[in-house]
Amino acid sequence: MIAVFVGPTLPRARVDALLDDLPAVVLPPAAQGDVYRALRHKPKAIALIDGYFGEAPAVWHKELLWALHEGIAVFGASSMGALRAAELAPFGMVGVGDVFEAYRDGRLVDDDEVALCHGPAELGYVALSEPMVNLRASFAAARAAGVISPTLHDAALRIGRALHYPQRNCGEVLRRLAAEGHDPVRLRDWLPTGRVDQKALDAEALLKRIGEGIEPAVQCRGWHFERTAMWDELVRLHGSVSATPHQSAEDEVLRTLKKDPDRWRAAAVPALASMLASDLAKRDGKTVGEDELLSVLVDLRHMHALHSPDSLGQWLAAQALGTDELVELLANRVRLNWVISNLEADLETHVIENLKFTGKYAAILNKP
Numbered sequence: 001m002i003a004v005f006v007g008p009t010l011p012r013a014r015v016d017a018l019l020d021d022l023p024a025v026v027l028p029p030a031a032q033g034d035v036y037r038a039l040r041h042k043p044k045a046i047a048l049i050d051g052y053f054g055e056a057p058a059v060w061h062k063e064l065l066w067a068l069h070e071g072i073a074v075f076g077a078s079s080m081g082a083l084r085a086a087e088l089a090p091f092g093m094v095g096v097g098d099v100f101e102a103y104r105d106g107r108l109v110d111d112d113e114v115a116l117c118h119g120p121a122e123l124g125y126v127a128l129s130e131p132m133v134n135l136r137a138s139f140a141a142a143r144a145a146g147v148i149s150p151t152l153h154d155a156a157l158r159i160g161r162a163l164h165y166p167q168r169n170c171g172e173v174l175r176r177l178a179a180e181g182h183d184p185v186r187l188r189d190w191l192p193t194g195r196v197d198q199k200a201l202d203a204e205a206l207l208k209r210i211g212e213g214i215e216p217a218v219q220c221r222g223w224h225f226e227r228t229a230m231w232d233e234l235v236r237l238h239g240s241v242s243a244t245p246h247q248s249a250e251d252e253v254l255r256t257l258k259k260d261p262d263r264w265r266a267a268a269v270p271a272l273a274s275m276l277a278s279d280l281a282k283r284d285g286k287t288v289g290e291d292e293l294l295s296v297l298v299d300l301r302h303m304h305a306l307h308s309p310d311s312l313g314q315w316l317a318a319q320a321l322g323t324d325e326l327v328e329l330l331a332n333r334v335r336l337n338w339v340i341s342n343l344e345a346d347l348e349t350h351v352i353e354n355l356k357f358t359g360k361y362a363a364i365l366n367k368p
Contacts, residue, residue, distance in 0.1 A: 007050040008118040008125040018207035032057035045073040051080025077206035097202025137196035281335035
């Protein structure tokens with residue numbers, strides 16, 4: 001099943017035609033939380049085209065990262081989809097179309113380039129203004145066709161950009177061109193048949209790509225999904241949508257720990273040190289070599305008496321550790337060791353302080 005977030009960019013009938021026989025759920029423009037909730041449908045892919053900007057909180061990057069983390073292919077084009085795809089391409093989100101490419105390459109930077117006003121769902125999200133990306137494409141096509149001069153093209157772009165997005169439309173641009181002394185008659189006569197709807201073209205390209213077959217979600221290395229307080233709040237507000245046995249087990253472990261504040265703190269303190277050390281090492285550009293990973297793996301096997309491949313495999317299964325998770329676990333230990341080594345002198349004061357707080361200072365001092 002494909003979850004498609006679309007509103008004013010394409011009508012429902014066109015979405016159905018482009019996806020042909022593929023099962024799809026066509027959803028309204030996405031606001032914050034909508035992509036996360038859509039995961040209840042267990043989609044094979046998410047196609048983000050339209051999304052809200054000002055009327056409601058925009059769809060959150062974290063929701064899309066969560067979908068990627070869950071192995072779901074995530075595509076974006078045209079409007080909010082193009083913006084988010086340009087921002088999240090390094091994490092595996094797939095962008096399609098000219099608008100996406102312009103944001104990705106830095107030729108477009110302002111969000112309002114794709115913004116427009118539209119009517120409610122009951123009226124088919126009828127457009128009440130024209131997005132700047134469509135004006136750009138139309139004026140470029142008119143210039144290429146010899147309908148307008150380079151000077152008039154540049155003036156039309158300048159006027160369009162100066163308008164607040166709810167007031168952007170071809171008629172207003174033509175009126176202001178005339179007010180500045182330009183002659184927009186040929187452009188006015190050409191627009192009814194020559195106007196370019198770049199957002200619609202990009203959305204169609206996205207849906208055609210999905211219709212031709214969905215590639216497996218790209219599992220980009222070098223990042224992991226961080227569960228933050230804000231993410232926990234979103235989950236609380238919208239309910240859990242992912243209840244895999246692996247995640248349910250982790251949630252159960254955390255709930256058990258948090259029932260006992262002392263056990264939770266005992267687990268949280270070293271976890272905090274590991275988290276901060278990992279962030280510091282990454283910030284300082286510390287790379288993790290294969291030999292370092294192997295060295296830490298040897299330490300791990302020695303620590304838990306995992307002397308045979310079978311014992312190691314059983315231990316990994318019991319800890320719910322897959323290959324990628326094991327590599328990240330070892331890499332974070334390498335980073336922690338690196339930070340401890342580099343900050344040893346600075347740590348000494350804090351080590352003494354912690355020993356005194358826990359009451360272990362005297363025992364070490366008096367040990368024969």
